[in-house]
Amino acid sequence: MTRVRVLLSRVLDLALGRRRESRLSEEIQTHLDLLTEQHLARGMTPDAARVAARREFGGIDQVKETYRDQRGLPVVFEPAARAWHRHVLSLDDLLRRQGTVARAYVRLFAKHPAALARSPFASMLHASVASLTEERRRMEGTVERLLPVVRQLAELDCATLDALGGPLRSAAADGGFLEGLADFGVASFRELAQWRGAAPADATMHGAPPWPLASDAPFKVLLWPDWSDEGELSAIVALADDARLAAPPCLVLRFERTDGDLAAAIARFERVCARRAAGAPELDVVVVDEPLPPEAFPRLGRAVACALLLPSSFRGERHRFFARVGSSGVRGAEDLLAFVPAAPDGAPRQVEATGSGEEVGATRVASQRRAADFSRSRSPA
Amino acid sequence: MSARDEVPYGTLDLMVLKTLAAMGPLHGYGIARRIEQAANGAVALNQGTIYPALLRLEQKAWISSDWGTSENNRRARFYTITAAGRKQLAAEAKLWARTVSMVNGLLEGES
Numbered sequence: 001m002t003r004v005r006v007l008l009s010r011v012l013d014l015a016l017g018r019r020r021e022s023r024l025s026e027e028i029q030t031h032l033d034l035l036t037e038q039h040l041a042r043g044m045t046p047d048a049a050r051v052a053a054r055r056e057f058g059g060i061d062q063v064k065e066t067y068r069d070q071r072g073l074p075v076v077f078e079p080a081a082r083a084w085h086r087h088v089l090s091l092d093d094l095l096r097r098q099g100t101v102a103r104a105y106v107r108l109f110a111k112h113p114a115a116l117a118r119s120p121f122a123s124m125l126h127a128s129v130a131s132l133t134e135e136r137r138r139m140e141g142t143v144e145r146l147l148p149v150v151r152q153l154a155e156l157d158c159a160t161l162d163a164l165g166g167p168l169r170s171a172a173a174d175g176g177f178l179e180g181l182a183d184f185g186v187a188s189f190r191e192l193a194q195w196r197g198a199a200p201a202d203a204t205m206h207g208a209p210p211w212p213l214a215s216d217a218p219f220k221v222l223l224w225p226d227w228s229d230e231g232e233l234s235a236i237v238a239l240a241d242d243a244r245l246a247a248p249p250c251l252v253l254r255f256e257r258t259d260g261d262l263a264a265a266i267a268r269f270e271r272v273c274a275r276r277a278a279g280a281p282e283l284d285v286v287v288v289d290e291p292l293p294p295e296a297f298p299r300l301g302r303a304v305a306c307a308l309l310l311p312s313s314f315r316g317e318r319h320r321f322f323a324r325v326g327s328s329g330v331r332g333a334e335d336l337l338a339f340v341p342a343a344p345d346g347a348p349r350q351v352e353a354t355g356s357g358e359e360v361g362a363t364r365v366a367s368q369r370r371a372a373d374f375s376r377s378r379s380p381a
Numbered sequence: 382m383s384a385r386d387e388v389p390y391g392t393l394d395l396m397v398l399k400t401l402a403a404m405g406p407l408h409g410y411g412i413a414r415r416i417e418q419a420a421n422g423a424v425a426l427n428q429g430t431i432y433p434a435l436l437r438l439e440q441k442a443w444i445s446s447d448w449g450t451s452e453n454n455r456r457a458r459f460y461t462i463t464a465a466g467r468k469q470l471a472a473e474a475k476l477w478a479r480t481v482s483m484v485n486g487l488l489e490g491e492s
Contacts, residue, residue: 023458024432026456026458027408027409027432027457027458028429028432030408030409030410030451030455030456030457030458031408031409031410031413031428031429033455034410034451034453034455035410035428037453056427056428057427057428057429058427058428058429058430059427059429060429062429063429063430063432063433066430066433067432067433067436070433070436070437070440
């Protein structure tokens with residue numbers, strides 16, 4: 001009888017979904033207000049009382065998530081069921097578009113971050129391998145064309161990369177921005193790692209399985225050139241934080257398409273990083289400006305690899321990089337500027353590097369450690 | 382063992398039912414406070430976990446709820462134990478006592 005009641009109640013919840021949500025939100029708010037008042041009555045300051053109330057209440061998102069999981073029909077609302085649902089839909093979608101599966105999973109994890117730690121995630125990942133492989137297969141044409149170039153790239157030092165401009169340009173023009181950027185970036189990072197004697201290096205990219213990062217390589221890179229909002233960014237960071245990776249890879253992310261404001265993008269990183277678990281290792285992040293024309297890829301790959309800031313000679317725009325959120329991992333402007341090449345005509349280029357906190361203001365920096373101030377403008381000799 | 386233990390798994394529903402049976406209609410905050418008081422500080426309750434438990438109990442029709450006004454004149458959802466809930470509480474209390482007695486007997490026998 002009780003099971004029937006629960007089932008009926010869950011069916012009813014399908015119709016009352018939003019009302020239930022707003023009811024819970026109101027109850028939580030009342031609860032927090034009452035807890036805050038209790039602490040105020042004990043003599044706490046308003047800020048301290050609010051913080052104490054939040055602490056005693058526990059994770060609001062977790063409560064809402066658990067509450068949501070208990071409502072509706074399990075086949076519709078269980079994270080694993082949702083994952084499978086999206087997975088099947090995505091397979092169909094793959095016939096029309098690339099990247100759907102990865103985005104679907106990212107959205108799923110953004111909405112259900114707890115799923116990453118649960119057993120359904122493991123099985124879902126197995127399921128997703130087929131999708132990702134399919135996506136990869138669809139990209140193989142491009143990859144095949146790029147491979148000879150990439151192999152060459154691995155044998156070259158940075159100073160001669162520009163010589164590859166021609167073949168890279170033609171290959172990238174066919175592959176599109178994402179594929180071109182990812183492949184050039186991966187190749188360049190490998191090249192850099194070898195060049196700096198940090199080999200072995202591992203790299204993977206958006207849409208490809210993250211398994212290569214589950215290694216002991218001291219230099220790992222996760223390229224994710226396409227993300228849309230803070231939720232998706234949180235999911236990407238969660239992937240980088242996956243305990244199975246031993247150490248987080250360096251994240252290379254494209255600047256948000258919808259937001260041309262670097263300070264806002266940095267603030268988003270700060271917020272996401274502030275939500276990471278206490279004691280989480282420092283996270284290397286490089287943000288790359290976009291849009292960039294295909295002819296920019298060779299330069300971009302090299303620049304990403306060196307975590308450099310270099311002036312664009314393509315649209316009169318500067319490429320900006322924000323490296324090592326919340327730490328002084330980039331060794332400073334001098335270190336960066338040393339890699340900046342001279343313009344073809346031999347004239348010095350104006351270069352500017354930016355670090356955590358400078359554009360968002362000291363009070364808005366949430367990271368435990370602020371980047372060294374390497375913001376300056378100068379002309380390399 | 383830590384000074385404040387987590388709520389033993391599976392016992393929160395029983396605690397909520399017992400609180401509502403003893404105290405009458407209460408809102409979520411009141412239930413959480415009462416459980417903490419009754420535990421005399423020995424239990425570390427993440428108060429937010431009360432709400433999924435309340436939903437669970439309501440789905441089973443062991444409690445019902447309605448909007449009301451709190452002692453501080455706030456709109457709050459008040460929960461009341463139902464007749465079915467009282468029956469369930471009696472059954473679970475018996476089961477709990479039997480379980481505790483059995484485990485105690487086992488532990489004493491082992492020592």
